[in-house]
Amino acid sequence: MVSPMEDNVLDVGVISSKFTSKAYPNSPKTTFKEHFNDLAHTLECFKNSKLSAETNFGSSNVNKTEVFGILVWASNKSDENKNIISEVSNIQFDSDLVFDKIIVLDNNRLNFFVETIQNAKKEFGKENLKFVYHNTGLNNISLQSQSFGDFLPLEYLFSDIIPVRIEREGKVELLIFSKDEFSSDNCSKLLDFAKGFDHLGSISSIILSFPDFNDLEHSPIVQKELLRFGNYKYNKNLFLKKHTEDFRNY
DSSP, X not given: OBOSSSTTEXXXXXXEEOOBSSOOOSSOHHHHHHHHHHXXXXXXXXXXXXXXXXXXXXXXXXXXXXXXXXEEOOBSSSOTTOOOHHHHTTOOOOTTOOOSEEEEEOHHHHHHHIIIIIHHHHHHOGGGEEEEOOOOSSOHHHHHHOSEESOOOGGGGGOSEEEEEEEETTEEEEEEEESSOOOHHHHHHHHHHHTTOGGGOXXXXXXXXXXXXXXXXXXXXXXXXXXXXTTOOBTTTEEEEESSOOTTTO
């Protein structure tokens, strides 16, 4: 897919699925390193393959190809929010491995997508949800013709913030998911982030979604932050929610 985040760049993802019916190992580094090395060798083979050449040849208006490795290591037995990435982050890899980028998706990261993107598709309708392509400084040409679409940029696989566009009943809403929990600082950062989406046009409201938002506890903090953002009115054109609703936020 031609990247919407960088002009004239073709993004290619090579996926390695290492799903296990068992729990993650108590000491996961050895197994993780085996999975990682296996994908790195696959990427090296892919770059020299006929398929890679055909992929590049079949793409127009492309000056560069970025090949991403995507390692999906999910466990059926472990908790859905188990964060295995933090436990293997300091591994030393062999110096002879040749690869550009490898993205790792564990239970925690996959569950973030289910709680946000998948639930939003069910709530608003898949056809009404589009991923938003924000200005990276490298996609000025792309944004002029496509500022949102069905394609999930590969960069969003490891991003803690995912913006989507919801169109329903003739109105356009910007929904921004945060993987980080609610805080005054995180709320302020998302409000600043939201200001950069004027290119979407006709936005009627902004929705900020956190994994732990509690209206009773957090609304005073929101009101205080809004003193710096005169264009937003809480519960009028700005709404905050929890990714998955419960009785405290229903």
